[in-house]
Amino acid sequence: MPQIEVFAPAKVNLTLHVTGQRPDGYHLLDSLVAFADFGDHLSVETANALSLKVIGPFAKGVPEDNSNLCWRAAELFGEPVAITLDKRLPHPAGIGGGSSDAAAVLRAMETLFQRPYEGDALALGADTPVCRIATAARMQGIGDVVNKVNLIPMAAVLVNPGVDVPTPSVFKALESKSNAPMTEMPAPEFPAQLWSWLENQRNDLEEPARKVAPVISDVLHALSGRGARVVRMSGSGATCFALFENDGLADLVARDVARDHPDWWVQAVRLA
Ligand code: C5P
Incomplete structure (x- = not known):
């Protein structure tokens, strides 16, 4: 079965300004985000049914079912895959672990199935849109407005x-x-x-x-x-x-x- 290895880098908010709050309770943010050369590692393989296995130093307490953002990312993409998540980042920790993993699953599936993911990345957490870029960016709105920066x-x-x-x-x-x-x-x-x-x-x-x-x-x-x-x-x-x-x-x-x-x-x- 075709298999892809992907890297889910730690996200670091170099700045994070809270500039307002919407009537639905979500906060408006203005944040400069950078990505580390250290993070989780994932392997994503075509399969007959969706599955998730979590290994690694921070595997403890990470769910292996549809409460994990990796699982939800694969579901939203709409193809069955077997995911192995090597959890090297602590969580929850403010460095985007779950969102970065979900974004990495989408990247892997885009390559495996040769089509872009056009669904709502924000549905996978406020940090998932910026984690899909995985390089320095300014994040605004509630996490949905992302622009690359040098x-x-x-x-x-x-x-x-x-x-x-x-x-x-x-x-x-x-x-x-x-x-x-x-x-x-x-x-x-x-x-x-x-x-x-x-x-x-x-x-x-x-x-x-x-x-x-x-x-x-x-x-x-x-x-x-x-x-x-x-x-x-x-x-x-x-x-x-x-x-x-x-x-x-x-x-x-x-x-x-x-x-x-x-x-x-x-x-x-x-x-x-
Ligand atoms: O989307 P994520 O799971 O990262 O958000 C966790 C929680 O953080 C939300 O349920 C919400 O309470 C809060 N949040 C917020 N405004 C944002 C992003 C997150 O209030 N822009």
């Missing part, structure tokens, strides 16, 4: 302290739902301006997430004062990241944080 290569350290932070509870704890959007992003030809611009943006969900899960403050503290240009939380948490201009420094910081916090998930990555 970014300079960046080294990052991702840290997750192993707590589940439910996204709806973080949005609920957000006090101001109507914040300023991102200011205009400098072009990548001006890296110095881009770095200082990045420093001046925010993740509006960071403060409410720290109230819901105080350990997030410990993670941000552990990443601070180590030479990073930006230390921030991704998505609705609990994963935080530090951005470095220097790849070697990122690797050293990852080593030190992992040594000091053996219970945390720590990963040095390159973003694009």
Whole structure:
């Protein structure tokens, strides 16, 4: 049976501004999203019936039925496939695991069945449209408006302290739902301006997430004062990241944080 291997990179919200709320409760976002060279790995094979098997270091607790976004992606595409998901990303963690997996299943099925998926990607989670692009993009609307951007290569350290932070509870704890959007992003030809611009943006969900899960403050503290240009939380948490201009420094910081916090998930990555 034809089989395809696909990569589902971790998604990192370098900025995440909450600019409003719709009458149906969904929030309007303005977010610069980048993707890591680390993520989940999937294999998708044509089959007589839809199936899903989850393996890997973070397989525990991942459903193997239609409550998994991978399964729902295959159902929406409308062909039976056997999916193996090698779960290497912690979850739920604010780095898009489920959405990135669903987007990867759609990519694999588009190749296997030689036709584009023209259905609603947003139905597979707010991050699935941007995860289908899987390269740096500005995400707006409720996640449905996605435009590619050019970014300079960046080294990052991702840290997750192993707590589940439910996204709806973080949005609920957000006090101001109507914040300023991102200011205009400098072009990548001006890296110095881009770095200082990045420093001046925010993740509006960071403060409410720290109230819901105080350990997030410990993670941000552990990443601070180590030479990073930006230390921030991704998505609705609990994963935080530090951005470095220097790849070697990122690797050293990852080593030190992992040594000091053996219970945390720590990963040095390159973003694009
Ligand atoms: O689509 P996803 O599963 O990522 O969203 C999880 C929850 O986050 C939603 O049920 C909603 O409560 C909240 N959300 C929101 N506004 C968005 C995206 C998500 O309020 N734009």
